[in-house]
Amino acid sequence: MSEPRIIFIGAGNMARAIIAGLRRRGIAGGDIAVHAPHLERREALAREFGVISRAAEAVPVAADATVVYAAKPKQIGTILPSWRAALEAGPGIFLSLAAGVTSASLKRLLGPKVPVLRCMPNTPAQIGAGMTTLYADASVTAEQRAAAEAILAAVGRCLWLEDEGLMDAATALAGSGPAYVLLFLEALEDAGVFQGLPRATARILAQETVLGAARLAKEAQMAPSNLRHQVTSPAGTTAAALAVWEEGLRALAQRAVQAAVDRGRALAQMTEEHNQ
Ligand SMILES: NC(=O)C1=CN([C@@H]2O[C@H](COP(=O)(O)OP(=O)(O)OC[C@H]3O[C@@H](n4cnc5c(N)ncnc54)[C@H](O)[C@@H]3O)[C@@H](O)[C@H]2O)C=CC1
Ligand SMILES: O=C(O)[C@@H]1CCC=N1
16 A cells, blocks of 8 residues: 555644545545544544544655644644654655744754645634635745645635735634634624524524625625625614624724734744743
């Protein structure tokens, strides 16, 4: 049997979501290996997706392999050095999912020869509706970028950032973003229940409304504000509600995203110090 070409370090939620997407795209289970210390988790992935389950320890990898780091950012300094020799031996690439770990840190851990790429997916990847931002510096070739993008494209849309400094903002917006929308969904559902709707009904109304509005915004090719005006009759119900939202929503969105950016930078600093 030939060597697997996509090697995951980590067997958690993100690894599982991406593996599911790759299998849906027709990548053979034998082309994917998962390295993790938790036997149960990697064996579960092997059973469900037919991937190769391996102990956490590094092994030599196929020459054209992509090694995907899908364990926690804090562990990267202890896990990566053992993979350096395997990656240096071939022209393969290293793709990191680790939030806040910079290319400079990755290069320090893997040496200057290994092409490193970063990405920031999000949890809707679990159903193929993910949004991933990617970054690679100028030394990474178009072919290597395409190899990384092909993996994330299996779970949703991909967008490249030219400036690594913007990864923090992308993480705060799209990496953490599903949690903001889910909180909004919960709040809408509760408000509907407060008005007397059965919970199950309120949940469906909230879900379908958020989904429909997001699809409309994406497909109508109009600014969200124009679409909002279409809903808003003069002196009507929407205008009454919008006046309340406008008391705080925009400022809250700014503060929330700023808080995520600040926390991301603080965590990155801690990870950096931990890995020195
Ligand atoms: N959860 C999210 O929404 C997002 C997470 N990420 C990033 O994805 C990465 C993984 O996150 P999750 O899947 O949520 O975490 P998780 O906690 O579900 O999975 C982490 C996995 O790391 C593995 N692990 C632990 N020690 C290991 C070792 N020595 N060698 C190999 N594997 C080891 C374990 O199998 C564990 O399942 C993180 O770096 C995170 O920053 C990126 C975008 C969004
Ligand atoms: O909350 C976190 O730190 C990670 C990064 C983006 C989503 N989850």
